[in-house]
Amino acid sequence: MTCRDVFFAGVPGAVRLHDCGGLLSALDEFFRLWPHAPRPEGLPSIPGFPGTFPPALHGAAPLLEIAPQGRGYRLRSPWLPAPRHEPSGACLLCSLAIELVAACCHACPRLISLHAAAVRLHGRTLLFCGDNRAGKSTLVARLMADTARGLGDDMLALHQGRIFSFGVAPRLRLPLPPSPALEHLMRDRPGIRDRHYGYLAASPDSLAPWGERNRPDAVILLERTPGSPAILLPAPAATGMDSVLSRFLIPDGGAPEVLRLGTQLLDALPCRILRYEDLDEAATLLERQARLLPPAASLPGDFSPATVPPGCHGQPASPPSGGTGDSRTLWRQRPGLSCRQAGQSIFLTDSRGNSIFRLDGTGAVVWQLLSEPLSRDEALSLLAETFPDVPQARIRHELGQLFQALFEARLIEKATKSP
Structure with a gap:
């Protein structure tokens, strides 16, 4: 051998x-x-x-x-x-x-992986986030077919406030979506391929090499929607936070730093939703609008994790045994958790720092009430007064599910009333 x-x-x-x-x-x-x-x-x-x-x-x-x-x-x-x-x-x-x-x-604990894509377009660095099949890879490649410089496709990292590139060319699902410019690029710069995927050749004139760093200027959330014209929309704060946080691969114990990092990114950068179906139409819109996006606020010189211990990607903490007891048991927020509010939503980490949770609506209200010892019966009484048209049986059932979920995620603990 x-x-x-x-x-x-x-x-x-x-x-x-x-x-x-x-x-x-x-x-x-x-x-x-x-x-x-x-x-x-x-x-x-x-x-x-x-x-x-x-x-x-x-x-x-x-x-x-x-x-x-x-x-x-x-x-x-x-x-x-x-x-x-x-x-x-x-x-x-x-x-x-x-x-x-x-x-x-x-x-390198200061390098945190991000499942996203990015391009440098007309002097602006655009960070693309989106679910699988939202079109991150094809949009990056399509913009590279014109004047953009690709910074990464699915595999990026953040390092000292900048996007860190790894020099890997975009991988495109075959067959390609309709786009003469993209088809021409694939014919002109073919890389390795099989029956399902094809890579662009790694070319230094259109792709950032390993180690290149660029400060982000805007976050673009991709929504591929059948029948929709290409349009850029302001992103609600909670939507932006949820989309960005879900792209990070959290190191063991690194959830508080990731939550801080995501918060600082979205506080400093404009965040837009790009809703589209046609790839060429979306590329044209971004080409036209990139220069018009509001300038990014000043970012800290280093807002990447500095103290995250090295480790494999974190997993959610194992749920504790037992349950939330009877409805009179008092509970409170577990101390020491990192918490951020975005719009009407609350994002917080578990006690081990391995996961990030989002609470909306009633969940966010109850979480705020849990800053003081609170039982399910007390929560039921307060919510029944706030929502008189909702049957109490429904509120009681949903509160039982919420308290159990908070308990299993180690976000609450038993408490006693202060004298």
Whole structure:
């Protein structure tokens, strides 16, 4: 068996390829803008965090391993519960890029991963957030077909108040949506592909390399809506907060810092909803409006997490045993939680700092009441007076669900009345 180690900038360990000589040229081309070499010496480090590579890294056990498996490949990573099988080279390189980003963020606590996309357009940096299939990748590629510079597609990070790029080109679902400009770009700069996805070739004239940082100027929430003309709308505060916070991959214990970071982003930057169906129409609108967006407020010099302990992506805390008891039991907010209000919604972290929760409407009202010891019976009495037209049986049922959810999320604790 022949082995080949490849080291990547910012990653504290080797990618070891077992009998994968035929993959090397595709890997080199795919990661053209992410510095890599057979040895770690001389590779750039993350700004402000020079100690990425530990001593005697060369020759140590690999961080990631790739080997042939059937007609595809097997990828082993410390962030995967089991080795992952990838049916094609394109799938393998996509998964490898994701694991390399995770390794970078694990090694550098000041680098926090963000499942979003971004472009530099007419001197403005636009951060795109949206659900799967909202069109982040295709919109970035479509804007790159004109004058925009791609900063990242799905895999970004925030570092010291700036968007940190990894140099990975957009991955586009096939077949492409109707767009002559996008089709021309794919023909002109084809990258690796399979039956389901195709990559653009990594080109330095239209794509930011690994380590480039750009201060964001606006947040754009993508909503692909059938039949809708392309339109930019102001985003309600809670909508913007919910969309942005859900894009972060939270490190262990890092939820309070992520909540602070999301709050500062949305306090400083204009946030708009881009509702659209036609890709070219959306690109034209952004080309026209980018210069007209209000200027971003001054951001702190460093609002990225500074004290988040390194770790894998956080998971919600295990719920405590038991329940919320009878309706006369007194409860209160668990102390020490991070809490932010956006519009009429409240966002708060769990007691272990691994998850962020959103409370709306009645939930937000009850949470504020829980600043003092409160029972479900007392909450029922207060809400029944506020909403006399709602049957008390319904209020009682919903309060039972709310208190149980708050208890399981470790957001409340038993209390006693002050004398």
